[in-house]
Structures are given as structure tokens and as C-alpha cells.
Amino acid sequence: AAPPRPSDLFYEKIMPALKECGISRITSRRDWPLDVLRSVYAQLVHETPRDLLAREIQCASLSPAELWAKTGGHAQSVAVMSMVGYAIGLGDRHLDNILMDFRSGEVVHIDWNVCFEKGARLKVPELVPFRLTHTMQAAMGFAGVEGAFRIACERSLRVLRRNKEALLTLLEAFVYDPVVDWTAEKQAQQASKSVELHVSLSLFASRVDEMKVSLAESQRQGAASLGAFQQLLTQIVDLYASDVAA
Incomplete structure (x- = not known):
């Protein structure tokens, strides 16, 4: 059987935890309690071996020299992509969008669809600048983030700064590219708000109609009760008058 996907493991834990808090499955993720999310995250981190990725790289290496080269390649590639991704606002870096080449590490x-800080405008905003989990850090060697990773980060940023004119020229093409519609997202948000408003007004109108029917029924029942009360009162008055006359 295929191993479970990380997202499946997450939902297997988060759903029972939310149920214990009385939160429905259809509740928006932005409304999930932070303490529950932190608890589930801590459980997943505890259950995931820190050296999981490091062992995979080790198993794919035939010699210590090859392992050393792949470990350095892993640290450097993570550093370069982290800095480049940070510069262009790259998001949506889940495990289906970050692959591993075990031939080089x-x-x-x-x-690359979620870029230019688009992740910060999602329903559940992405707050971290790049992905750097404990398993990725453990696969960088004994120095962790303070070794080849830090050096490669600093060099990458220097290269980006030194070539900022070329980088801006390339990015400028996205601004004037007719294929890229920068207003589509805003229009989609406005359309979504319009639909939500229409649905809310429709529900309100339906509720008003129900109240009208209920009010009309109450008026009818009230009128009938009032008529019966008047008849009873008339009978009492007539009975009292006959007793007085007698």
C-alpha cells in the first residue's frame, strides 16, 4: 500500500481535535483555534523522525564522499531557492511542490503559480517567507543552517542585489504582459462578495416571507380567539342580566 500523504496525516489528527472542541468540519480553516493547530503540529513533528530526509540521502549514496557532496548540494539548493522564493514572494510550498533529486541531493x-506575495492574500494567509522544516535542516549536515546553508543564502542575496537591474527588467515583463491579468483576482473577490450578498439577501427575503405567513396565521388565530371571547362575554352579560331581572 502507498504511504499516507502528509495532508492525510494532518487531517486525521486535526478533525478529531476540532470535534472535541465542538467545531464542525465545515468551519472555515481561518476560524480553527490556534492552540488546536499548534497541538496537532507538535504531534506531527514528534511522530516524524528528524533524520527522515537525511537517511534517504544516505541510502542513495554509495560512498562517504558522495554523501558529503549530496548533503552540500541539498543545503545549497535549499538556500538558493529560499532566497529566490523570498525575493519574488513565492508561496504554496507544500510537499507536493518541493521535489527531491536523490542523484544530487x-x-x-x-x-510557481502562487508568487508575488499572493500567498499572503489567501483565505489562510501564508506568513513564513520560505519552507525550512526540521527534516530539511537535519539533512544539511552536522552544521545545520549555520554551515553551507547560511553561506549559500548570503551569496544568493549578494548576487540578487548585484543584478537587481536585470532582475527588475525580467519581472517588469509580468506587469505589462497581456497574458497576466492582475485585476482577475480583485474581480473574483468582488464577484464572490456579490454572490455572498445576493445569497444573504435571498435568505433574508425568504425569512421575511416566512414571517409574513406566520404573522398572518397569528392574526387569523387571534381574530378567531377574539370572536370567541366576545361571544363568551356576551353570554355572560346576558346571563347576568337575566339573573338581575329575576
Whole structure:
């Protein structure tokens, strides 16, 4: 059987935890309690071996020299992609969008759709600048983030600064590219708000109609009760008058 996906492991834990708090499955993720999310995250981190990725790289290496080269390649590739991704606002870096080439130890990023800080405008905003989990750090060697990773980060940032004119020229093409519609997202948000408003007004109108029917029924029952009360009162008055006359 295929191993479970990380997202499946997450939902297997978060759903029972939310149920214990009385939160429905259909509740928006932005409304999930932070303490529950932190608890589930801590459980997943505890259950995931820190050296999981490091052992995979080790198993793919035939000699200590090859392991050393792949470990350095992993740290450097993570550093370069982290700095480049930070510069262009690349998001959506889940495990399906970060692949591993075990022949070199390097990471390979795919699906660059969520960029230019688009992740910060999602329903559940992405707050971290790049992905750097404990398993990725453990695969960088004994120095962790303070070794080849830090050196590669600093060099990458220097290269980006030194070539900022070329970088801005390339990015400028996205601003004037007719294929890229920068207003589509705003229009989609406005359309979504319009639909939500229409649905809310429709529900309100339906509720008003129900109240009208209920009010009309109450008026009818009240009128009938009032008529019966008047008849009873008339009978009492007539009975009292006959007793007085007698």
C-alpha cells in the first residue's frame, strides 16, 4: 500500500481535535483555534523522525564522499531557492511542490503559480517567507543552517542585489504582459462578495416571507380567539342580566 500523504496525516489528527472542541468540519480553516493547530503540529513533528530526509540521502549514496557532496548540494539548493522564493514572494510550498533529486541531493521546486506575495492574500494567509522544516535542516549536515546553508543564502542575496537591474527588467515583463491579468483576482473577490450578498439577501427575503405567513396565521388565530371571547362575554352579560331581572 502507498504511504499516507502528509495532508492525510494532518487531517486525521486535526478533525478529531476540532470535534472535541465542538467545531464542525465545515468551519472555515481561518476560524480553527490556534492552540488546536499548534497541538496537532507538535504531534506531527514528534511522530516524524528528524533524520527522515537525511537517511534517504544516505541510502542513495554509495560512498562517504558522495554523501558529503549530496548533503552540500541539498543545503545549497535549499538556500538558493529560499532566497529566490523570498525575493519574488513565492508561496504554496507544500510537499507536493518541493521535489527531491536523490542523484544530487538538490531540491526541485514546481508550480510557481502562487508568487508575488499572493500567498499572503489567501483565505489562510501564508506568513513564513520560505519552507525550512526540521527534516530539511537535519539533512544539511552536522552544521545545520549555520554551515553551507547560511553561506549559500548570503551569496544568493549578494548576487540578487548585484543584478537587481536585470532582475527588475525580467519581472517588469509580468506587469505589462497581456497574458497576466492582475485585476482577475480583485474581480473574483468582488464577484464572490456579490454572490455572498445576493445569497444573504435571498435568505433574508425568504425569512421575511416566512414571517409574513406566520404573522398572518397569528392574526387569523387571534381574530378567531377574539370572536370567541366576545361571544363568551356576551353570554355572560346576558346571563347576568337575566339573573338581575329575576
